[in-house]
Amino acid sequence: MEAVLKAFYEQQPSASVPQERVSFGTSGHRGRSIERTFNASHIYAITQAVVDYRCEAGYQGPLFLGFDTHALSRPAWECALQVLAVNKVPVFVEKDHGYTATPLISQAILHHNYPDDQVAPDVALADGLIITPSHNPPDDGGIKYNSHHGGPADTDATGWIELRANAYLLRQLEDVHTVPVDEAIAHAQEYDFTAHYVAKLGSVVDIAAIQDAGLALGADPMGGRRCRYGKR
Template sequence: MEHISFGTDGWRATLETFTEPRVRMVGQAVADHLRAEGREGTVAVGYDARDTSRGFADALAEVLSDNGFDVLVSERDCPTPVLAWTVRDRGLAGGLVVTASHNPPEYNGVKFLPSAGAPALPDVTDDLEARLAEPTALPEDERGTVREDTFTTAYCQHALAFADNPDVSGIRIAYDAMHGSGRGVTNDLLEAAGATVESLRTERDPEFGGTPPEPTAERLQSLVERVTEGGADLGFANDGDADRLAVVTPERGYLDPNMLYAVLYDYLLESGEGPAVRTVSTTFVVDRLAAAHGEEAVEVPVGFKWVAEAMGEHGALVGGEESGGFGITEHLRNKDGVLLALVLAAAHAARPIDERADAIEAEYGEIHQGRTSLDCPNERKAAVLGSLDGDLPAAVAGVAVADVGAKDGFKIFLEDGTWVLVRPSGTEPKLRVYAEATSSERVEELLAAGRDLVEPRI
């Protein structure tokens, strides 16, 4: 039990720790949690493209059915957002996805999705951890059924209708699945909308071609070259479980996820209204864009569970984070890299994304961000951050401090509109230092100042 911990987005571990007996304990905890919540009926189980994922999914299904729940298991590996939307759309008791998302192939993981399809909040995951136990089984005549289901068909029909059946027939899109669960889903959805799609890395490969399925600039060089050299009008890439999206444009190449958020919000505001929710590490340009439209930007700690919660509480139009996860509230209070590809293709058809990004920069300022990490044992994190409380400098890198936020670590707002953030990693023994400024050079100065502030305290 001590090896099972639900962090920022479920429980993930290497396969030495992520074993079938422990996965079955998670299944029992979910069954007991759902019973305690008075939820009965059906649970959906999905899984990603890793070699071990279907076996773990079947183990979860068996434990849940032994506890009286009917279980729908995806017929193939499927994107996490497809499973999440299915749970909400069909009014299911909950869902489980076996995935380690963008982690290397030697990892696996599991996410629990409550009935709303949004990420589980700490009160839920704490309850799951408290209920971890060896599996039990009801008498045979009281057990549930297990059957396979195709979740993607209804989801894709919904996605096309939600995006108002956009005409993207003139757009050439290069799509990189990174051998993950978006293959045959995101690209098929774009083709169904009329786009011409060149599909890359869409073969199932449990080793992900030897690189973690994380759509960062350095891992998408082939996609960047195709688009910037004229082989496509746009490039899209999903991470391993397709809840994140990266975008490549002809002029900018890999589009900074902060600018991607601003582009998305700008497009959605053309036909909708509502606040934008962002994490503490996401750009202030979103705030300026919101204010210009009479809306607000709501800041929350890092972790999409907090974004999703605030999306509901504030009636937000959209929520997002600087790591490339975005959700549209009316569709699903969860990040969704499949639907977002279709929505951004429609945005490009209405106005080229490069042109839209240029206009945003001209009106609200350029986006320059950076991040660095400092090794810090988990047991030292609280003490280091505690030592900053009441001992922050009056100026950072030569600019006076205007305010300090403490939603997640310490965010130091400077008088020139720039900021530095120090927060603990939720997954590694590290402290993160982030900065945003008007130039890359200034970002480096702020990151250096942040390191100098924190490092002596570790």
């Protein structure tokens, strides 16, 4: 993975090359650092575009940020934090900076925006970024944007973010600013995604019925990031 990580920081994608542009599929951008389709420049541009979109859409609440076990996810998480911190976006990350499965980010957004399943009056809307290429190979990278409803942002939002991010790439990130990684991490607030998620399970799953059934269950942790939740 050394070559993959080296390429992430050192390879410079060009928005003038179609294959190297930011391209949102199902709510996110995916790629490979050695092919210049998922590099630090992509993350800086996408995160700044998300910051801009938040301003346009009126989001003033926190942004929930998570990452998975893929090799490029932690580096991309740090890059995103560098941009969010310089823009003074309030950010919540997993306690002890652990891995975060996508459903936990979704639940955190919903819990903030719609406590008790009701629209909270005058709530400062929250959204989220998840650094994951889902089931893609270990050397792939990905970043997804979830809007106020907790699920993947619609194509209007992702199209807007994609265009803005590619504009930043075309200008070689001259309008994108960052702070040092240590300062960026210190800016983020820790949030116990696991505790909040587990506390809500009883409202949607009949846990007692499962316990009484005496079933022996197995779970695929999908790369490892779900191991912690399977132990609960």
